[in-house]
Amino acid sequence: MAEDCLFCKISRGDFKTEFLYQSPTLVAFRDIHPKAPTHVLFVPTAHYATLNDVPSADDTIMTEITQAIQKIAKAEGVDQSGYRVITNINRHGGQEVFHLHVHLLGGRQLGSMG
Ligand code: 5GP
Numbered sequence: 095m096a097e098d099c100l101f102c103k104i105s106r107g108d109f110k111t112e113f114l115y116q117s118p119t120l121v122a123f124r125d126i127h128p129k130a131p132t133h134v135l136f137v138p139t140a141h142y143a144t145l146n147d148v149p150s151a152d153d154t155i156m157t158e159i160t161q162a163i164q165k166i167a168k169a170e171g172v173d174q175s176g177y178r179v180i181t182n183i184n185r186h187g188g189q190e191v192f193h194l195h196v197h198l199l200g201g202r203q204l205g206s207m208g
């Protein structure tokens with residue numbers, strides 16, 4: 095746990111956030127500034143600053159994220175219409191919160207990447 099990390103605080107329940115998914119190792123909640131009708135963030139409870147920092151010893155978190163994404167995409171009704179999964183990494187990736195998180199965006203036609 096990083097003391098001043100926003101997503102550490104959210105994932106441990108400090109702000110009474112509504113979780114769409116919750117396990118001891120992963121939570122999912124809605125983005126505060128949604129960029130699509132469905133915009134959910136998947137946040138490990140362990141503090142990894144970026145995808146670069148997921149240790150090889152943790153060989154389950156990315157699988158759990160995949161399974162949680164499948165579940166929430168279906169619950170949100172976007173699994174068949176389609177959606178996008180993104181993790182921003184460091185400066186060129188446009189990362190703003192330095193605690194690993196994966197975005198699920200869906201519910202509208204998304205533009206081309208760039
Ligand atoms: P990044 O650019 O780091 O991948 O995205 C960070 C995301 O976290 C942004 O989409 C932003 O809207 C979201 N965010 C930042 N602060 C909060 C917060 O306090 N609560 C929630 N639910 N989302 C947040």
Ligand code: ZN
Binds near residue numbers: 096101103
């Ligand atoms: Zn953190």
